[in-house]
Amino acid sequence: MAVKKIKTKDKHIKNLATIVGDASSILYQKVDLLAYECDGFTVYKHSPKAVVFPKNTNEVSALVKYCSDNQLPFLARGAGTGLSGGAIPLNNEVIISLVKMKKLLNVDLENRLAVVQPGYVNLKLTNSISDKGYYYAPDPSSQSCCTIGGNVAENAGGAHCLKYGVTTNHILGLEVVLPNGDIIELSENGILDVPGYDLLGLLTGSEGTLGIVTKITVRILKSPESKQTVLAYFDRVDDGSQAVSDIISAGIVPAALEMMDKTAIEAVESAAFPVGHPRDIAAVLLIEVDGIAAGIDEQINQILEVCKKRNVREVREAKDEQERASWWANRKTGFGAMGAISPDYLVQDGVIPRSKLPEVLKRIEQISQESGLRIANIFHAGDGNLHPLVLFDARIPGETDKAILAGSACLQACADVGGTITGEHGVGIEKREEMRFVFNDEEIIAQTNIREVFNPKNLLNAGKLFPTPGRCGEIKQVMKEATTVS
Amino acid sequence: MIATELLINLESIIPRERIKSGQNQHHHLGNNAQVSVFPTTEEEISLILKYANNHGKKISVMGGGTKRGFGGLTESVDILLSLSLYKGIVEHTVGDMTLTVKAGTTFYELQEYLAKHKQKVSLDPTWPEYSTIGGIVVANENGPKRLGYGSSRDVVIGLRNIYPDGSIIRSGGKVVKNVAGYDMNKIFIGSMGTLGVVSEVTVKLRPVAKYESLILISFKEGSIDEILMFSKALLDSVMEPVALELLSPTLSEKLTGQCTFTVAISFEDVESSVHYQEKFVKGIQPSGTEMDILSESEAQYFWHLFYTICPNGAKESAGEETEAALKIGVVNLNVLSIIKESQLLQDSYNLVVESHGGLGHGLCQVILKGSSQKVVLAIRQMRETVLKLDGYLVVKHLPFELRQKVDVWGGKPSHFFLLEGIKSKIDPQKILNPKRFIGGI
Ligand SMILES: Cc1cc2nc3c(=O)[nH]c(=O)nc-3n(C[C@H](O)[C@H](O)[C@H](O)COP(=O)(O)OP(=O)(O)OC[C@H]3O[C@@H](n4cnc5c(N)ncnc54)[C@H](O)[C@@H]3O)c2cc1C
Numbered sequence: 069m070a071v072k073k074i075k076t077k078d079k080h081i082k083n084l085a086t087i088v089g090d091a092s093s094i095l096y097q098k099v100d101l102l103a104y105e106c107d108g109f110t111v112y113k114h115s116p117k118a119v120v121f122p123k124n125t126n127e128v129s130a131l132v133k134y135c136s137d138n139q140l141p142f143l144a145r146g147a148g149t150g151l152s153g154g155a156i157p158l159n160n161e162v163i164i165s166l167v168k169m170k171k172l173l174n175v176d177l178e179n180r181l182a183v184v185q186p187g188y189v190n191l192k193l194t195n196s197i198s199d200k201g202y203y204y205a206p207d208p209s210s211q212s213c214c215t216i217g218g219n220v221a222e223n224a225g226g227a228h229c230l231k232y233g234v235t236t237n238h239i240l241g242l243e244v245v246l247p248n249g250d251i252i253e254l255s256e257n258g259i260l261d262v263p264g265y266d267l268l269g270l271l272t273g274s275e276g277t278l279g280i281v282t283k284i285t286v287r288i289l290k291s292p293e294s295k296q297t298v299l300a301y302f303d304r305v306d307d308g309s310q311a312v313s314d315i316i317s318a319g320i321v322p323a324a325l326e327m328m329d330k331t332a333i334e335a336v337e338s339a340a341f342p343v344g345h346p347r348d349i350a351a352v353l354l355i356e357v358d359g360i361a362a363g364i365d366e367q368i369n370q371i372l373e374v375c376k377k378r379n380v381r382e383v384r385e386a387k388d389e390q391e392r393a394s395w396w397a398n399r400k401t402g403f404g405a406m407g408a409i410s411p412d413y414l415v416q417d418g419v420i421p422r423s424k425l426p427e428v429l430k431r432i433e434q435i436s437q438e439s440g441l442r443i444a445n446i447f448h449a450g451d452g453n454l455h456p457l458v459l460f461d462a463r464i465p466g467e468t469d470k471a472i473l474a475g476s477a478c479l480q481a482c483a484d485v486g487g488t489i490t491g492e493h494g495v496g497i498e499k500r501e502e503m504r505f506v507f508n509d510e511e512i513i514a515q516t517n518i519r520e521v522f523n524p525k526n527l528l529n530a531g532k533l534f535p536t537p538g539r540c541g542e543i544k545q546v547m548k549e550a551t552t553v554s
Numbered sequence: 555m556i557a558t559e560l561l562i563n564l565e566s567i568i569p570r571e572r573i574k575s576g577q578n579q580h581h582h583l584g585n586n587a588q589v590s591v592f593p594t595t596e597e598e599i600s601l602i603l604k605y606a607n608n609h610g611k612k613i614s615v616m617g618g619g620t621k622r623g624f625g626g627l628t629e630s631v632d633i634l635l636s637l638s639l640y641k642g643i644v645e646h647t648v649g650d651m652t653l654t655v656k657a658g659t660t661f662y663e664l665q666e667y668l669a670k671h672k673q674k675v676s677l678d679p680t681w682p683e684y685s686t687i688g689g690i691v692v693a694n695e696n697g698p699k700r701l702g703y704g705s706s707r708d709v710v711i712g713l714r715n716i717y718p719d720g721s722i723i724r725s726g727g728k729v730v731k732n733v734a735g736y737d738m739n740k741i742f743i744g745s746m747g748t749l750g751v752v753s754e755v756t757v758k759l760r761p762v763a764k765y766e767s768l769i770l771i772s773f774k775e776g777s778i779d780e781i782l783m784f785s786k787a788l789l790d791s792v793m794e795p796v797a798l799e800l801l802s803p804t805l806s807e808k809l810t811g812q813c814t815f816t817v818a819i820s821f822e823d824v825e826s827s828v829h830y831q832e833k834f835v836k837g838i839q840p841s842g843t844e845m846d847i848l849s850e851s852e853a854q855y856f857w858h859l860f861y862t863i864c865p866n867g868a869k870e871s872a873g874e875e876t877e878a879a880l881k882i883g884v885v886n887l888n889v890l891s892i893i894k895e896s897q898l899l900q901d902s903y904n905l906v907v908e909s910h911g912g913l914g915h916g917l918c919q920v921i922l923k924g925s926s927q928k929v930v931l932a933i934r935q936m937r938e939t940v941l942k943l944d945g946y947l948v949v950k951h952l953p954f955e956l957r958q959k960v961d962v963w964g965g966k967p968s969h970f971f972l973l974e975g976i977k978s979k980i981d982p983q984k985i986l987n988p989k990r991f992i993g994g995i
Contacts, residue, residue: 236740265740363827
């Protein structure tokens, strides 16, 4: 093995390099660490101590044990696409990157499961089984690069989670390295309901604060026999929102039910995948129904009826797979498309009861006016998961702060109608304080008590997810000082 | 006499007419108590817990009592906390398809109410007239339609949990998608009441299917290979059965009159889709088998019967025979081995053994009836078989006395310290359902 030389006196770096075999599996020099200062949440940055790239579970375990024994803070990182700052090394952490653990370990079509390493990229799984008529359901818009390990940590969702559920509904088993280095197996062979408290469910969505996931058994599904997609344009947002409610009330369970407002349409039509949405409409709905072919027409007809009743300007079905794919590419690249109309943007992730959609959209409009910042809305309308995108220009002094405040106000609006502050992107650093919008102190302590069981030294991904009592002022200050934005 | 002080103290929390002493002391399924209380408000529940926590009293929590024979190595505790009067719909927003309900509401009452809105909770527990939603969630009870609709962990979006210190801790929320903080709902689901008392459950609802049918295929020859081939063909197709359940000959005889291995396939969708799928199944029907298609009310009647096959802990007295129910989890297609083995147990131990298992989800239920000694031996043998398949076996129903002889939960996992850790953070005095759960938790 060609051994690169370690050029540092730091004994920890040397020891960590020894664990992962050689110097090519560790980064520790300032320039190399720049890319790891933040994830997809770019408002806040901090330098890690080092980044290590283990190749297997034993190496992860040894690294973790070393960090734990030496009181070194550490955290796991997948593709770094997280949008709430979960992988940002707030405490100068050693970053354990899982990208070298990217194998598909096993596919068992008969029992409908697959086993992957945590660094395996989400979309690759579907791509590698689609020829046999199977797929992996959770489909975050970032699926072409985010890792399944990161998906487990964030309990990622996606457009098609309305019918099929989010990541947690598809996780059958996990191998986890605990913060002391112990390796545990939760439902090794994917068997359901193993006796004991449901740690599988608890670990999923714990944002990398309870353990590092090193192997994942997921459920795979048979691809539906048929799919049909409908596009509907509305002149009034209220009509679009009402149509969403009516479709669901009609007893239809669409595979996806997405909505974009006027500002969002302006962005996606100015970006890489325009499809010709009229620029003057207030809202577009993208509705997909899938399942047994024989039952689809009936549901599509019902959807067309509903839209007409709600004064739709135009509604049509995708004429072929190519058109369907272009509609989805247009939608799934929606966040990035903001770059075409604004230097910077901040994505929020509130959830509301569907019936409150018109009310909350009005409130977001008000927040936009009050802050003087444009807010685009792209959302999973079917499950009430809103993504207000606050557009701003970080070069203008004070705008970053304004954007953060506007984003927080949107979450308050969601919480006020009985909703929540995050549906799929996680709390991370970004929404720590907003946790108080939905949980009281006792409820937050109930959760940190659980963290103590797994992560008693709090060396693993500390400072995430929960507001720090008495530190609110300090955090606001840190946010203020942050200047760099994507 | 010891009860006197307890009674006096409880009377300061809850009216006398909702306190009963004596009544729940000698049930053969155990989980007894000196005094039973029937709170009607959350505040009462909270105060009872707080009292017990401060005075070292142990509590057994009960919903409808159907799972009284499920775990528990303490014959009798101080207080039996019944949630049977804590019932009713708290909030139902029809258009949002979410509902909050008090824990003591029976599943039947809940579904009857929802049916008026053409909605349902997509769980299928046994004994719906007796089982309460709280008990179903906390014991993680579900049936064959799990294949299509998932279980409590997929359906529950929020809980109100009353901790032993009396504090009310909400987990989750009221919206269908939520990743704020840890997914605490998950640790309460299936916790057997050892962490807190669930007072309210919020669930996401589904529309009642526009049409349903049930196909019964009886395999006359009884060849396991044939069933396996058929199941694989169906599972590898684009059909969308909500249940694909293998019934043992003994169970099949009881439910369908045919003493053969029988596969029950349930479809729920718009009518045209259901008929299309029926046609597909006819197309792959193995020769030498018989097929019966039950639609709508006939299918519903079958399921109605199906949900009464399991022993019901809410029944007052023991019958002549010992009854046991097992929950077994294996990798999906290993269900065949389990159901076959259970049929063999029937002959080798001279028992009546009825069993079924989901070929698409791997969970089985085995019900045994006969002499207590034979039942115990058969459970042990079954566990050996299950362990060879890397599965688990949990005893869901067994008289108290026999629970001393058979480990209800099987061994402890290597990460047991985490389970213990969670328990001791939430219930450090161990007042709730003592020794009811895995490893003596
Ligand atoms: C353009 C864009 C679109 C997006 N669309 C969606 C969407 O539709 N739905 C959605 O849900 N999300 C979406 N996201 C957010 C993001 O892609 C998801 O949160 C994803 O799950 C993160 O995966 P990752 O591999 O990038 O994880 P990272 O960002 O590397 O890490 C995320 C968190 O997980 C932890 N972590 C990572 N790997 C592990 C592991 N193996 N064990 C334990 N903890 C670990 C990290 O410590 C961190 O806290 C989007 C992001 C972008 C940039």
